[in-house]
Amino acid sequence: MSTPVTAIPTTEPVVVNNRATVKQRLTSFMPLIALVTLLAALTIADPGFLTQRSLTAVVQTSAPLVVLAAGATLVVLCGGIDLSIAALCSLSTVIFALWLPDLGGLTTLAVIGAAGAIGTVQGIAHVLLRIPSFIVTLGGLSIFSAIALVISDAGPIRIVEREATNWLTLYVGGIVPMSFFVAMIVVAAIALVLKLTPLHSWVSATGYSESAARLAGTPVDLVKVGAFTVSGACAGLAAVMLVSRNFSGSPTMADNLLLPAVAAIVVGGTAITGGHGSIWRSLVGALVITLLRVGLPIVGVPSAYEQILYGAIIVAAVALTLDRSKVLIIK
Amino acid sequence: MSTASPAEDVEVAAARRPQPRRGVSFRDAGPPIALIVIFAVFSALSPDFRTLGNVQNILDTAAVLAVVTCGITFVLMMGSIDLSAPGIMGASAIAVALLVANNRNDNALGLVGVLIAVLLAAALGCLSGLALVLLKVPSFMTTLGISAIGLGLATLMFAGVQPNITDTMLESWAVDRLLGFSYLTWIAAACVLLGWLIQRYSRLGRYAFAIGGAEEVLSLSGVKVAPYKIAVFTLAGAFYGLAGVMVTSQLSAGLVQAGKGFDFAAITAAVVGGTLLTGGRGGILHSAVGVLLITVLTNGLVQVGVSPYWQGGVQGLIVVAAVAAAVIPQRRRNQVTK
Numbered sequence: 001m002s003t004p005v006t007a008i009p010t011t012e013p014v015v016v017n018n019r020a021t022v023k024q025r026l027t028s029f030m031p032l033i034a035l036v037t038l039l040a041a042l043t044i045a046d047p048g049f050l051t052q053r054s055l056t057a058v059v060q061t062s063a064p065l066v067v068l069a070a071g072a073t074l075v076v077l078c079g080g081i082d083l084s085i086a087a088l089c090s091l092s093t094v095i096f097a098l099w100l101p102d103l104g105g106l107t108t109l110a111v112i113g114a115a116g117a118i119g120t121v122q123g124i125a126h127v128l129l130r131i132p133s134f135i136v137t138l139g140g141l142s143i144f145s146a147i148a149l150v151i152s153d154a155g156p157i158r159i160v161e162r163e164a165t166n167w168l169t170l171y172v173g174g175i176v177p178m179s180f181f182v183a184m185i186v187v188a189a190i191a192l193v194l195k196l197t198p199l200h201s202w203v204s205a206t207g208y209s210e211s212a213a214r215l216a217g218t219p220v221d222l223v224k225v226g227a228f229t230v231s232g233a234c235a236g237l238a239a240v241m242l243v244s245r246n247f248s249g250s251p252t253m254a255d256n257l258l259l260p261a262v263a264a265i266v267v268g269g270t271a272i273t274g275g276h277g278s279i280w281r282s283l284v285g286a287l288v289i290t291l292l293r294v295g296l297p298i299v300g301v302p303s304a305y306e307q308i309l310y311g312a313i314i315v316a317a318v319a320l321t322l323d324r325s326k327v328l329i330i331k
Numbered sequence: 332m333s334t335a336s337p338a339e340d341v342e343v344a345a346a347r348r349p350q351p352r353r354g355v356s357f358r359d360a361g362p363p364i365a366l367i368v369i370f371a372v373f374s375a376l377s378p379d380f381r382t383l384g385n386v387q388n389i390l391d392t393a394a395v396l397a398v399v400t401c402g403i404t405f406v407l408m409m410g411s412i413d414l415s416a417p418g419i420m421g422a423s424a425i426a427v428a429l430l431v432a433n434n435r436n437d438n439a440l441g442l443v444g445v446l447i448a449v450l451l452a453a454a455l456g457c458l459s460g461l462a463l464v465l466l467k468v469p470s471f472m473t474t475l476g477i478s479a480i481g482l483g484l485a486t487l488m489f490a491g492v493q494p495n496i497t498d499t500m501l502e503s504w505a506v507d508r509l510l511g512f513s514y515l516t517w518i519a520a521a522c523v524l525l526g527w528l529i530q531r532y533s534r535l536g537r538y539a540f541a542i543g544g545a546e547e548v549l550s551l552s553g554v555k556v557a558p559y560k561i562a563v564f565t566l567a568g569a570f571y572g573l574a575g576v577m578v579t580s581q582l583s584a585g586l587v588q589a590g591k592g593f594d595f596a597a598i599t600a601a602v603v604g605g606t607l608l609t610g611g612r613g614g615i616l617h618s619a620v621g622v623l624l625i626t627v628l629t630n631g632l633v634q635v636g637v638s639p640y641w642q643g644g645v646q647g648l649i650v651v652a653a654v655a656a657a658v659i660p661q662r663r664r665n666q667v668t669k
């Protein structure tokens with residue numbers, strides 16, 4: 001990225017870079033390789049799997065997960081973690097169901113905005129109070145669950161009026177489900193904004209070395225608050241997708257999406273230590289996780305193994321992608 | 332050479348705590364004072380709260396959380412974090428329900444069954460310690476993974492049919508009373524005592540403190556840190572296992588969800604009691620006060636008419652506030668927070 005100014009060291013980094021890229025290429029394509037292998041394995045196990053209908057179903061199922069993981073990836077890239085996404089998503093489904101009768105078509109935007117604002121609050125708490133991000137978001141997790149339970153009276157809220165979410169159940173070009181299309185747009189938009197603005201270097205500088213980034217004049221605090229805001233807004237959008245599928249809002253609807261989302265991020269190859277990774281990787285990671293989820297019953301494995309698999313995958317993927325040069329002491 | 336003396340300092344500090352006077356004494360005295368104040372406030376607000384029956388109730392409710400917190404305190408003292416309580420508790424709760432007399436199979440192992448469940452839990456805890464030390468994965472990730480694995484194991488053992496226990500011994504733990512308190516409360520008290528003894532008099536407890544205070548210094552002075560880390564996670568797992576057994580005893584049935592929310596409640600209790608998340612401060616007795624604080628607060632809020640659904644939210648606010656308060660003195664120095 002940055003070429004050394006002096007003449008002598010230029011040769012050295014080039015050599016190092018070349019060596020690194022061979023290894024990097026393999027590791028960076030691992031998620032894609034895993035995705036293709038999984039697809040192939042599932043097709044062998046059940047030849048009917050590789051049809052348009054079942055693939056459409058898979059990507060439709062994956063849409064909320066993709067959006068959740070994409071938002072949280074930004075926080076992870078900054079070196080933090082957002083454990084509140086699933087709870088915030090559940091809360092957003094409840095808010096959506098409650099606001100729909102009054103706001104009608106505007107509800108979607110309002111919910112995304114509200115979730116984004118909640119994310120901002122978490123970011124500000126993290127930055128101003130200097131509380132580690134996993135504590136802030138763990139606290140957020142219980143607070144959001146509590147609020148969702150209280151305002152929904154601990155039960156699902158049915159949605160009678162389905163026009164506001166109907167557009168998400170359509171198909172683009174008759175093939176691609178709208179929800180997945182929207183998820184792709186979100187991923188592409190975030191990736192594009194990162195690429196075209198200095199944001200990408202700001203985010204990865206914050207993740208790689210926060211104190212160096214601060215000294216270099218990066219608005220570290222703003223970047224972090226921004227990351228939490230996007231993460232919150234994505235949780236809101238994922239909530240709208242869930243509502244469009246389930247026709248109800250419920251205080252625990254998305255709670256079981258936390259582990260898959262974290263797994264998607266780390267399986268994609270984004271380092272939990274921050275800096276290294278990208279949004280696209282999380283998209284691939286989310287697809288891998290969805291395929292696993294859908295595929296286990298096809299291969300004949302009881303779904304109880306799903307949890308065990310998530311746990312093992314998270315630990316293994318983090319172990320593979322961790323940037324060990326940075327943390328001398330692992331707590 | 333110069334590294335040896337700070338290491339000694341750390342250990343001396345753990346043993347006698349003669350550190351900076353004012354700050355420490357306030358930190359130690361704060362939580363008990365808060366406990367008394369909160370108790371007084373709720374006693375004034377609600378006539379139901381200030382009955383002897385309710386005090387028994389509070390202590391009986393606190394029992395399971397106290398045992399979980401005993402385990403998590405050792406992990407927090409090292410500066411690590413443990414989110415594995417729900418999974419480990421779920422696994423041990425189902426395991427014990429299947430091992431003692433129950434409606435699913437012919438096992439009737441009694442106390443041996445309890446022991447096996449606790450050992451299973453200790454093995455799971457050991458696994459997260461191993462992943463931390465060998466794979467160098469941060470503890471919040473390993474324990475999140477282990478929690479999922481524990482829940483998966485529990486679901487496998489659950490197999491769609493709820494195991495109801497018929498073992499009289501285990502059932503009596505939650506029902507029978509000794510000097511006005513249920514057996515579970517006495518078990519929790521014994522755990523706190525055991526935890527305190529380990530923390531105070533065993534090398535494991537002393538090193539756990541030292542690891543949290545200054546791990547580099549400790550390893551530079553020749554202590555092999557890794558085995559102690561694994562041992563601490565194993566010990567924590569065993570405590571979670573016992574807590575899972577206690578939940579099964581309370582419900583007379585094994586549930587996968589036995590440990591839901593206990594990880595966060597225990598972290599809250601430990602932090603409120605004065606254990607720093609950065610490690611090296613606090614201890615079992617601090618955490619015990621924290622557990623009572625949380626339980627009194629929860630009980631009191633319900634007594635004055637606040638919806639029990641707020642319970643988790645209140646804990647969330649408390650933990651964020653407590654951590655923020657603990658960080659304020661070091662705000663200027665601590666520029667990097669992940």
